[in-house]
Amino acid sequence: MDYARLADKALAGECLSRDESRAVLTSPDDEVLDLLAAAYRVRRHYWGNQVQLHVLQNAKSGLCPEDCNYCSQSSVSDAEIDKYPYLEKEQIVEAARRAKIAGAVRYCIVASGRGPTNNEVDFVSDVVRSIKDEMDIELCACVGILDEAKAGQLAEAGVDRLNHNLNTSERYTPEIVTSHTYEDRLGTLRAARSAGLELCTGAIFGMGETDEDVIDVLSDLRELAPDSIPINFLIPIQGTPLEEIHELTPNHCLRQLALARFLNPSAEIRIAGGREVHLRSMQAMGLYAANSIFVDGYLTEPGQKTADAQEMIADLGFEVVAGEAGAPVENAGEAGNPMTAGAPEQGIRQPEVVGAPGSGA
Numbered sequence: 227m228d229y230a231r232l233a234d235k236a237l238a239g240e241c242l243s244r245d246e247s248r249a250v251l252t253s254p255d256d257e258v259l260d261l262l263a264a265a266y267r268v269r270r271h272y273w274g275n276q277v278q279l280h281v282l283q284n285a286k287s288g289l290c291p292e293d294c295n296y297c298s299q300s301s302v303s304d305a306e307i308d309k310y311p312y313l314e315k316e317q318i319v320e321a322a323r324r325a326k327i328a329g330a331v332r333y334c335i336v337a338s339g340r341g342p343t344n345n346e347v348d349f350v351s352d353v354v355r356s357i358k359d360e361m362d363i364e365l366c367a368c369v370g371i372l373d374e375a376k377a378g379q380l381a382e383a384g385v386d387r388l389n390h391n392l393n394t395s396e397r398y399t400p401e402i403v404t405s406h407t408y409e410d411r412l413g414t415l416r417a418a419r420s421a422g423l424e425l426c427t428g429a430i431f432g433m434g435e436t437d438e439d440v441i442d443v444l445s446d447l448r449e450l451a452p453d454s455i456p457i458n459f460l461i462p463i464q465g466t467p468l469e470e471i472h473e474l475t476p477n478h479c480l481r482q483l484a485l486a487r488f489l490n491p492s493a494e495i496r497i498a499g500g501r502e503v504h505l506r507s508m509q510a511m512g513l514y515a516a517n518s519i520f521v522d523g524y525l526t527e528p529g530q531k532t533a534d535a536q537e538m539i540a541d542l543g544f545e546v547v548a549g550e551a552g553a554p555v556e557n558a559g560e561a562g563n564p565m566t567a568g569a570p571e572q573g574i575r576q577p578e579v580v581g582a583p584g585s586g587a
């Protein structure tokens with residue numbers, strides 16, 4: 227396969243054909259470096275060598291009535307996790323203060339559950355107003371299924387972006403969750419967009435889906451054109467129905483990230499949960515396709531510490547930054563050896579540091 231031609235197509239705004247997408251996902255191990263070099267050309271065009279770091283704040287944990295098979299907080303999970311209702315307002319605001327002091331441009335409030343009650347929307351709105359009154363920081367909310375009225379209330383309070391993942395293809399969704407549908411998820415995203423919220427929506431790979439499902443969900447994400455696409459690799463948490471699934475290899479994760487980049491060239495693509503478990507010693511390679519990672523763990527699982535992530539990024543010759551509220555840097559630079567490029571591109575606007583040790587944290 228001529229992977230450089232796939233990069234050309236992506237940069238020209240053309241969609242890969244189904245056969246081309248399959249060829250990416252079935253590329254031989256000894257061609258993965260060529261594949262990554264092509265994906266990196268697209269990533270570099272939009273994002274230069276920037277890497278965004280994100281930190282999650284689990285504002286409400288466990289106690290969820292939904293039956294998402296991958297989730298340690300679900301009604302079908304026996305996983306031993308902390309369970310608590312919404313934190314106190316001051317605890318959430320204080321965490322936002324710490325994020326701001328650390329230099330974060332975006333703070334994400336995450337709550338378990340099918341979706342917020344009216345009282346919970348009032349509570350989150352109140353918290354958001356207090357944070358926005360006090361500091362200049364972008365706010366993301368991940369609070370489950372929303373209708374337009376609730377999304378509008380959150381937007382009015384000051385939420386900038388909503389996270390709500392598609393997770394997997396429409397075909398495979400009933401194998402993963404029965405208490406809500408793929409259409410419910412799309413409906414929430416439509417409501418959020420109508421309310422003027424930016425969209426953050428992505429997938430979880432390694433749940434037993436086929437390559438066709440991976441292509442389907444990445445294609446649906448292309449149609450949605452979200453600002454941000456988190457790619458999770460299943461962490462098979464003991465006590466969840468998917469605890470025995472171990473299907474991913476580091477190279478296959480890299481293929482999936484490369485395809486995510488080709489199909490969604492300008493999106494902020496974030497390597498999310500499972501990076502440490504599945505990419506292992508090849509975590510850094512993922513950043514040739516993706517431009518964003520989580521640090522300091524996931525909702526109920528530990529993860530790579532910020533300092534270690536910083537070291538990894540520095541070793542790559544990349545830089546920990548966030549553009550203006552995470553906006554892509556169009557045509558950030560095409561020159562240089564794609565697999566060894568290190569120096570920040572001239573002409574990239576100076577970004578703010580996100581949560582970087584040594585930046586005042």
Ligand code: SF4
Pocket residue numbers: 290291292293294297298299300301337338339340370
């Ligand atoms: S993913 Fe969300 S909705 Fe599904 S079980 Fe977990 S907390 Fe509940």
